[in-house]
Amino acid sequence: MQFLRNQLDAIEEKVKDNKYLHTTFDAIHTFLYKPNHVSKASGGVHIHDGMDLKRTMFMVVVAMQLALLFGMWNIGHQHYAAYGVNAGLGDAMFTKFLYGMFQMLPLIVVANLVGLGIEFIFAAKRGHAVEEGFLVSGMLIPLIMPPAVPLWMVALATAFAVIIGKEAFGGTGMNPLNIALLARVFVFFAYPTEISGDIVWVDYAPNFINNILGLGVPAGAALADTFSGATPLALAAKGGWSNVLTQYSVSEMFWGTIPGSIGETCKPAIILGALMLIGMGIASWRIMLSMIIGAAVMGFLLNIGGEFISVSMLKLPEANPFFAVPWYYHYIMGSFFFAMAFMATDPVTAAQTNTGKWIYGFMIGVCGIIVRVMNPAYPEGWMLAILFCNVFAPLIDNYVIQSNIKRRLARGH
Amino acid sequence: MGRTIKLKKGFDIKIVGSPKEEILTNFTSTTFSVKPTDFKGLSPIPKVTVAVGDEVKAGDTIFFDKKRPEIKHASPVSGEIVDIKRGDRRAIAEIVILADGKQVYKDLGSINPSTASRADLVQFLLDSGCWPFLRQRPFNLIAEVGETPKNIFVSGFDTSPLAPNLAYAVKENANDLATGFEVLKKLSGGKVHYNTGPGQSAPSLSGVEVNSFSGPHPAGNVGIQIHHLDPINKGDIVWTINVQDVVALGRAVQGRFDTERLISVGGSVKQTGYVRTYMGASVADIAKSNLSADNVRIISGNPLTGTGIGKEGHIGFFDNGISVLDEGNQYELFGWLIPSYARPSLSRSFPGFLRPNKQYKVNTNTNGEPRAFVNTGLYQRVLPMDLYPMQLLKSILYNDFDQMEGLGIYEVVEEDLAICEFVCPSKTRMQEILAQGMDAVIEQG
Numbered sequence: 001m002q003f004l005r006n007q008l009d010a011i012e013e014k015v016k017d018n019k020y021l022h023t024t025f026d027a028i029h030t031f032l033y034k035p036n037h038v039s040k041a042s043g044g045v046h047i048h049d050g051m052d053l054k055r056t057m058f059m060v061v062v063a064m065q066l067a068l069l070f071g072m073w074n075i076g077h078q079h080y081a082a083y084g085v086n087a088g089l090g091d092a093m094f095t096k097f098l099y100g101m102f103q104m105l106p107l108i109v110v111a112n113l114v115g116l117g118i119e120f121i122f123a124a125k126r127g128h129a130v131e132e133g134f135l136v137s138g139m140l141i142p143l144i145m146p147p148a149v150p151l152w153m154v155a156l157a158t159a160f161a162v163i164i165g166k167e168a169f170g171g172t173g174m175n176p177l178n179i180a181l182l183a184r185v186f187v188f189f190a191y192p193t194e195i196s197g198d199i200v201w202v203d204y205a206p207n208f209i210n211n212i213l214g215l216g217v218p219a220g221a222a223l224a225d226t227f228s229g230a231t232p233l234a235l236a237a238k239g240g241w242s243n244v245l246t247q248y249s250v251s252e253m254f255w256g257t258i259p260g261s262i263g264e265t266c267k268p269a270i271i272l273g274a275l276m277l278i279g280m281g282i283a284s285w286r287i288m289l290s291m292i293i294g295a296a297v298m299g300f301l302l303n304i305g306g307e308f309i310s311v312s313m314l315k316l317p318e319a320n321p322f323f324a325v326p327w328y329y330h331y332i333m334g335s336f337f338f339a340m341a342f343m344a345t346d347p348v349t350a351a352q353t354n355t356g357k358w359i360y361g362f363m364i365g366v367c368g369i370i371v372r373v374m375n376p377a378y379p380e381g382w383m384l385a386i387l388f389c390n391v392f393a394p395l396i397d398n399y400v401i402q403s404n405i406k407r408r409l410a411r412g413h
Numbered sequence: 414m415g416r417t418i419k420l421k422k423g424f425d426i427k428i429v430g431s432p433k434e435e436i437l438t439n440f441t442s443t444t445f446s447v448k449p450t451d452f453k454g455l456s457p458i459p460k461v462t463v464a465v466g467d468e469v470k471a472g473d474t475i476f477f478d479k480k481r482p483e484i485k486h487a488s489p490v491s492g493e494i495v496d497i498k499r500g501d502r503r504a505i506a507e508i509v510i511l512a513d514g515k516q517v518y519k520d521l522g523s524i525n526p527s528t529a530s531r532a533d534l535v536q537f538l539l540d541s542g543c544w545p546f547l548r549q550r551p552f553n554l555i556a557e558v559g560e561t562p563k564n565i566f567v568s569g570f571d572t573s574p575l576a577p578n579l580a581y582a583v584k585e586n587a588n589d590l591a592t593g594f595e596v597l598k599k600l601s602g603g604k605v606h607y608n609t610g611p612g613q614s615a616p617s618l619s620g621v622e623v624n625s626f627s628g629p630h631p632a633g634n635v636g637i638q639i640h641h642l643d644p645i646n647k648g649d650i651v652w653t654i655n656v657q658d659v660v661a662l663g664r665a666v667q668g669r670f671d672t673e674r675l676i677s678v679g680g681s682v683k684q685t686g687y688v689r690t691y692m693g694a695s696v697a698d699i700a701k702s703n704l705s706a707d708n709v710r711i712i713s714g715n716p717l718t719g720t721g722i723g724k725e726g727h728i729g730f731f732d733n734g735i736s737v738l739d740e741g742n743q744y745e746l747f748g749w750l751i752p753s754y755a756r757p758s759l760s761r762s763f764p765g766f767l768r769p770n771k772q773y774k775v776n777t778n779t780n781g782e783p784r785a786f787v788n789t790g791l792y793q794r795v796l797p798m799d800l801y802p803m804q805l806l807k808s809i810l811y812n813d814f815d816q817m818e819g820l821g822i823y824e825v826v827e828e829d830l831a832i833c834e835f836v837c838p839s840k841t842r843m844q845e846i847l848a849q850g851m852d853a854v855i856e857q858g
Contacts, residue, residue: 001746004746005744030782032746032747033744033745033746033747033748034744034745034747034748034749034778034780034781035744035779035781035782036741036742036743036744036778037742037778037779037782038710038740038741038742038776038777038778038779039777039778039779040842041710041720041721041777042720042721043720043844043845043848044834044842044843044844044845045716045717045718045831045834045835045844046710046712046716046717046719046721046736046738046777047426047428047574047716047717047738047757047775047776047777047835048778048779048780048781048835048837048840049756049757049758049759049760049780049835049836049837049838050752050756050757050758050760050763050780051758051759051760051762051763051780051781051836051838052749052780052781052782052784052838052839052840053781053784053787053788053838053839054749054750054781055749055750055760055762055781055838056760056762056787056788056838058749058750059762129782131784131785132784133787170785171785172784172785172787173784173785173786173787173839174785279761280760280761280762281759281760281761281791281794282760282762284789284790347787347788347789347790348787350789352789352790352803352804353789353801353804354790354793357790397804401801401804401820404799404800404801404819404820405816405819405820407799408646408799408819408820408821409646409647409819411644411646412646412647412648412649
């Protein structure tokens, strides 16, 4: 170990005059070694909690790993199933996983290269250390993309999100909007055909790595007769809950063997990750719980008022069948849990006061269901609901803070 | 009759080396000092009334603030002035007295706090050198002579890591303590609150509200106690005083400026315990023979709020103990991910939460680098106050005086946010920021 230490010291001596090299060195150095900084002797605390931002962020990444592993397998499974090859759940599990892993790796690499590259450049320009925020974004961005998204699009979206969404506001901790969602919303509005509709949720064509390795079904093969790439949400929008059940069973939707964004499908994996974050006290249980309640309330209102809202208020010829989807099944369609566990709880863009967190989560739950059910153009609501509530979070906090201030002033009279 | 208040929020930092309840007789201090820098708001260059080589008695005035000349600062021991240290821009950093070992007291005369008028008592305390013991909130300044405080608060216990057991420290001084409370009763415009900790037997002090507090740190901070008993509103002034200084008040009115007290010694030392000495004692003797390692930091006060004083330093005016910590100036391979030694943490990402009573060997490493505020809600979890610490600190950073006032800058001093600074994963220097904010508000008037 002393050898590594000596080498690092020698390298630092060489790079210290070039700010770009030095920033890069510093980022790698603090990743390898906890720095030897000590608390100021003249004042302030002399001891510090073992927790730092790097560890916090890393734990969030760890919490996503089950969803990631399942997502990799599911890319392979959906690919093979589309062609009717190895369509059983237990068939060729390892091959499917390998296939999915090799489809997924370029996504992860591209998102991180672009995102971290930009972070490093900005950190060097500002003379700051590279902050850890992108560790999480770099994992989230691949997980919320459709499996067949072109790499250049991911690169462009990541660059947009990091530059406009974060660096323009001052870096980690300063961004008003969730970075990963900003990357997704960029793809969503700039290239809508790549991230909506029925055909983008399954990866039909092996990428270059899989081609080299000979994994996957080669291009040109015929799709299986029974196959439809539609997600449960698209089906529900067309024909309600009964239409969903023609394609997928409830347990398939719960366990996640369905098409969708890479990380969103397996609910148990996400719930385990969420429980880990709650248990460690890293993500806010208040936001998660209130989001569940918000979605339930809105889903239930639509259940009982579907007829009235569709016909009397929206002047539709007949009730929108999506309204009647039982409120408790909303949780297992689409990306509710993923959005709840990893997106809504982002501490920088969420409300920062405890009361504010309750309101914020509840608003996301309500808005997400509204967008999902009532807007035919957007099949899924959480991305827009969370970004919308990100914008509102400072306002929510402001009211909570003002009431604290009023309480304090009132006490004096 | 006092109140019983149970606090839930907070965090006890358990550190190896909490002071054992025994008197260490093998350490003596030969020099003592008073540091003008211990007093917030004092002019940097006070008027020093002695010169190097002068002989002083315990209780003789050695300096006063030119802005408030009526407040005299006295020597804790009799002996010879051996050094007047200067710091930045010739500010007086420390006045050092070499004790003669005879401890001759200046005769203060005596006064009966129950029968004397308040004005006479105030004048007596000013002349005796006891006045600086009284601190005023907001902002922890030396109490304003012309003011009558709404209430006076005394915390009888300290929940900080390595802190002395104050009940043990004043155990033998029950009579002087009671006399000291008589003084406080005369000074207070309202009540005098004496707040005891869990398991502490409440002394019967007539006319004093004896409250019982329990809960994790910072339940022992007087600022937290004030918040729950009778919070400070805009325009309010309350006074606080350390319990060992109440004993000193009690002795002063009987005729002498006697600051004898028990100073706790804890942390990375061979022998923990208490040393019987006077205010401002030197730690040189303890440092010479009682340290268990060489690369250590000696702190006057506790590890959350104290000041590093070095191996030749003197204990601060308001501190009741010294803490010795290993310096943490070492790199640790993947230390942020896989710690090579256990460390205290609020976070349950460390296995330590499974063993809540484990005591940790700590060092001064910051365990991470400074970052922007990211985590939220963490600070409220450890601060038992209806107050938003992060928002308050941000209002200080963007200099919004109305916000600072509204968010409660009058209610906190540095030590109250120390636990937030400890848990902060972004390693924000909260006490420093709060001090800047308080200075800014004081300057605004």
